[in-house]
Amino acid sequence: MQSFYAKTGKRLFDVGVATVGLLLLSPLLVALAFLVKLTSAGPVFYRQIRVGQGGKIFRIAKFRSMRVDADRYGLPITSAGDPRVTAFGRVLRRLKLDELPQLWNVFKGEMSLVGPRPEVPLYVEGYSMSQRQVLLLRPGITDPASILYRDEEQLLGVQPDPDRYYREVVLPNKLKLNVEYLSCLSFFYDLSLVLRTISRILISKWQLGKTI
Numbered sequence: 001m002q003s004f005y006a007k008t009g010k011r012l013f014d015v016g017v018a019t020v021g022l023l024l025l026s027p028l029l030v031a032l033a034f035l036v037k038l039t040s041a042g043p044v045f046y047r048q049i050r051v052g053q054g055g056k057i058f059r060i061a062k063f064r065s066m067r068v069d070a071d072r073y074g075l076p077i078t079s080a081g082d083p084r085v086t087a088f089g090r091v092l093r094r095l096k097l098d099e100l101p102q103l104w105n106v107f108k109g110e111m112s113l114v115g116p117r118p119e120v121p122l123y124v125e126g127y128s129m130s131q132r133q134v135l136l137l138r139p140g141i142t143d144p145a146s147i148l149y150r151d152e153e154q155l156l157g158v159q160p161d162p163d164r165y166y167r168e169v170v171l172p173n174k175l176k177l178n179v180e181y182l183s184c185l186s187f188f189y190d191l192s193l194v195l196r197t198i199s200r201i202l203i204s205k206w207q208l209g210k211t212i
Contacts, residue, residue: 005187013187014113014138017194018106025100032063032097039088042068045101050118053138058110060118061101065089076120077166080157093153096201102141114190115140116178123171131175133182142197144181145174150200 003009022029033044046064048071049057070084078085078093085093092098105111111118118139127134149155149170156162156170 003186006185009187010112010185010190011109013190014106017113018103021103022107025103029100032092032100035088036063036065036092040064040067040086046098049121050139051121051124051135052110052118053135055124055135057121058105058118060111061104063092063098063101065092065098075163076122077156077162078153079159079162080154082153082157095204096197099141106141110138112138112140114142114193116143116181117146117174119171123167126167127175130179131172134175134178136182137185142193143178144193145177147193147196147200148177149174 005013036044042064044064046062046066047059048062050060052058065086066078066082066084066089067086074082074084089098102111106113115137116134116139124135152170156166159165
């Protein structure tokens with residue numbers, strides 16, 4: 001039997017935080033949208049097809065951090081030094097600010113604040129029956145795997161075959177962590193993951209500031 005939090009509380013938590021977040025962060029969102037438009041040609045937002053709860057397809061929202069039509073010229077994953085990433089996009093990705101528009105996905109019910117990160121259909125096709133358990137939940141903005149692999153782009157950037165390494169090493173490890181998350185689901189665990197994610201962003205901001 002599912003807990004109250006799993007059935008109802010998690011969605012209430014998502015809607016509450018997403019609503020407050022969108023309102024409080026609206027000046028920042030407008031400023032970032034302006035800078036994306038100012039620093040590179042193309043739309044402000046990037047809407048990529050991902051696989052959500054129950055295998056349902058949806059479009060994830062991000063601030064565009066790559067040049068237009070980047071999907072046609074490379075892998076679904078991004079590694080350090082990827083020439084498709086714009087100069088301002090590198091800053092957005094380093095600070096995870098490109099993910100902020102996903103609060104709208106959360107508000108709409110397509111995503112959750114915490115849950116397995118949604119993958120592109122190409123990778124989901126290779127999931128085993130056990131791994132497909134992650135599709136039982138709404139995908140999230142953050143999850144245990146996102147925290148562990150916070151430097152994923154740098155890790156992939158030193159691999160001779162980033163796509164193969166992602167499929168054979170990174171993705172299976174991520175799915176293992178997220179299957180385990182299913183059995184640990186609780187308000188306090190979700191809250192801890194949100195706070196840990198925010199702390200990592202603040203640390204990255206501090207580190208970026210030191211290099212400028």
